[in-house]
Amino acid sequence: MAMTLGEIARLVGGTIVRGEACLPIASAATLDTASAADVTLVDSRDKLHSLAKSAAAAAIVPTGSGSLDRPSIEVADVHAAFAAVIACFRPPRVAPPRGVSPQASVDPAARVSADTEIHPFATVGPDCEIGPGVTIHSGARLMAGCRIGAGTTIFPNAVLYENTIVGARCIIHACAVLGANGFGYKVADDRYVLSAQLGQVELGDDVEVGAATTIDRGTYGPTRIGDGTKLDNLVMIAHNCRLGRHNMICSQVGVAGSTTTGDWVVMAGQVGVRDHVHIGDKAVLGARSGVSCDIEPGRTVLGEPAIDVRDRKLQLATISKLPEMRKELKELGFRIQALERASAGPATLPDAA
Numbered sequence: 001m002a003m004t005l006g007e008i009a010r011l012v013g014g015t016i017v018r019g020e021a022c023l024p025i026a027s028a029a030t031l032d033t034a035s036a037a038d039v040t041l042v043d044s045r046d047k048l049h050s051l052a053k054s055a056a057a058a059a060i061v062p063t064g065s066g067s068l069d070r071p072s073i074e075v076a077d078v079h080a081a082f083a084a085v086i087a088c089f090r091p092p093r094v095a096p097p098r099g100v101s102p103q104a105s106v107d108p109a110a111r112v113s114a115d116t117e118i119h120p121f122a123t124v125g126p127d128c129e130i131g132p133g134v135t136i137h138s139g140a141r142l143m144a145g146c147r148i149g150a151g152t153t154i155f156p157n158a159v160l161y162e163n164t165i166v167g168a169r170c171i172i173h174a175c176a177v178l179g180a181n182g183f184g185y186k187v188a189d190d191r192y193v194l195s196a197q198l199g200q201v202e203l204g205d206d207v208e209v210g211a212a213t214t215i216d217r218g219t220y221g222p223t224r225i226g227d228g229t230k231l232d233n234l235v236m237i238a239h240n241c242r243l244g245r246h247n248m249i250c251s252q253v254g255v256a257g258s259t260t261t262g263d264w265v266v267m268a269g270q271v272g273v274r275d276h277v278h279i280g281d282k283a284v285l286g287a288r289s290g291v292s293c294d295i296e297p298g299r300t301v302l303g304e305p306a307i308d309v310r311d312r313k314l315q316l317a318t319i320s321k322l323p324e325m326r327k328e329l330k331e332l333g334f335r336i337q338a339l340e341r342a343s344a345g346p347a348t349l350p351d352a353a
Helices: 005-012 045-053 078-089 309-320 324-345
Strands: 015-018 038-041 058-062 071-073 177-180 185-188 191-194 201-202 213-215 220-227 300-302
Touching: 005 015, 005 058, 005 071, 005 078, 005 300, 045 058, 045 201, 058 078, 071 078, 078 213, 177 201, 213 220
Parallel strands: 038 058, 058 071, 177 213, 201 220
Antiparallel strands: 015 071, 185 191
16 A cells, blocks of 8 residues: 555644655655665654665654755654554554354353453363453463453463453463462472462553563462553563562563562563562662662662662773773782882892901
8 A cells, every 4th residue: 555745744744844745655664674665764853864874765753853865754753653654554454353263162151241352272261251352362271260351462372370360451472371380399208399379360450461471370379460560571470479560571580489569660681589579669670680689769770789770880890991900900010029129229248357
C-alpha cells in the first residue's frame, strides 16, 4: 500500500516544510535501513545531520527543524507520528473470531467468560477462571485453579502452575513459567530434600512478563509482582519475593528468595540480588551490579559488590590509570635508588698511621 507525502502529513497532523504533497511513499523505515521510496524519522534536532547519510525519500522531524536536504514533515511528537505511519503501512493481521477453539482443551470445571479467545492446543485446567477479553495463544497451559484478569494476553507455550493469579491487562510472553517450585532444599538422610512449596504466584494489574522469564511460587504464601511492573526476557524471580509497583527489571536479572522492592525500582541487565534484602523506592541498580545488602530509597549503585555509583566511577577511573601509575612508580623507585647511592658517597680508606 502506497501513500503520498500529503496523506502522511494529514494522518499525523504534521506540516510539510519541503517537498510536494503528491510525492509517493512506499513504506516507512529507520534511517539506516530506509530505501529511496521510504519515509524515515529523526527524533531530535541534534540528530538532523544523520539524515544526510540516509537514502530515505522523506523524513518526519521535530517541529522547528527548518528546511532540510529532502522532503520533510514537522510534528510535535516524532515517535507517535512514525508509529501511526508504520501501523498504516503494516496493518495488523486479521485476528480470528473470538471464542474457544474446538482444538483447545478446556476443562468443564473452568469458568470462561464469553468474550475470551482460546487458540488451538491451549490447555485450561479445572477450576480456572478466565476474565473477559482474555487471549490465550496456542500451546499455553493453565493448570488447576488459575485466575486470569480481564484483557490479559498469554502468548504461546507459557505455563502457569496451579493457583497462579494474574491481574487485568497483563501480558505474559512465550515460554514464561509462573509458579514452578522454588529452589529451596534441606538436608535429610544425607541427601537434599525439597522444602515446602505450597504458595503461589500473584501478578497485579498491567504487569508484563518477558519471554522465558520464570517466577517461582512462594513457600507458604505468594510470590507477588506489583501493579505496572515490567519484567524483561530471561529474568528469574525466586520464591517469596515481593516486588513493588512499576519496577523495571531488565534482561538476565536474578533476584534470590524473599527479597522485596519498593516502587519504581530499576534493575539494569544482569543484576544479581541476594536473598532477604530490600531495595528501596526509586533505587537504581546499574548493569551487572551484585547486591548483597539493603539499598536505600533513591540511591543509584553499581559494581560488585554494589556501591554508590559515584564511588564506583572513581574506582573505575583509578583502575584505568593503573598502568600509567605502575610505570611512574617504577621510575620513582629507580630515582630513589640513584639518590641513595649518591648520598652514600665514595668509599673512604682507613688512616695509614
